[in-house]
Amino acid sequence: MQHIQLKNKLAIDKMRTAGKRLATILKEIEPLVVAGISTWELDAEIEGRMRALALKPVCKGYGSYRHATCISVNNVVVHGIPSKDTILKSGDFVKIDVVGSFENYCADMARPFFVGAVDERVQRLAAVAKSALNKAIALIKPGIFLSDISACIQEEVEQAGFGVVRYFSGHGIGKSLHEAPDVPNYGEAGEGPVLREGMTLAIEPMITEGSYEIVIMPDGWTAKTKDGGLAAHEEDTIVVTRDGVEILTRL
């Protein structure tokens, strides 16, 4: 197992600044997520607001990725590439995932958006992704096992009758977007490293209404459900504190 870096106060302060600014931007962007806008325009709006707030768009230039955000619609689970050809329409379920760094320290978050009136199925799936994330975060304090997070998410999602994506995981985060440890969204409780004060994690349940299997499109990024069913994704960056947890990506 790779070394899990503990962050000091200065590092955490920077990650919190990044996180709160990202949360502000995703809140402000909400009224723009309407029928007729393209995901390319949404990405440009978000990137502009990030730069205005001194946040570096970390996804842009991450490997072959060329955009500030991933915008995943309906059956796209994660890593949807913003495109002028993807025009939102009423009923769409949109997940916007964004990573920003402030003075070299990253925060990573994803939020769901509804375009106009969405089906009750969409609302339920989104609610379960959010409640799985919230329940898992509520467990966090020094001394719990990493896989207690994983097991909590899996239980919450499967109890609701939905699938948990195995192919992607949450992750440690800091100066790098992806650090040790991996944070799977499924597994047995009581395993893996023990959480300590100063660990920073991005927790991100990815859930499906049908099978949890995914397929990656030839673009190398877009991850869709194999069966074409809907998928939800919500993500926060947290820090393990002396006696619990702080969510760095909420206002």
Ligand code: MF3
């Ligand atoms: N937020 C995603 C993650 O947790 C985004 C990374 S993919 C990127 O891994 F290429 F867009 F950066």
Ligand code: CO
């Ligand atoms: Co992430």
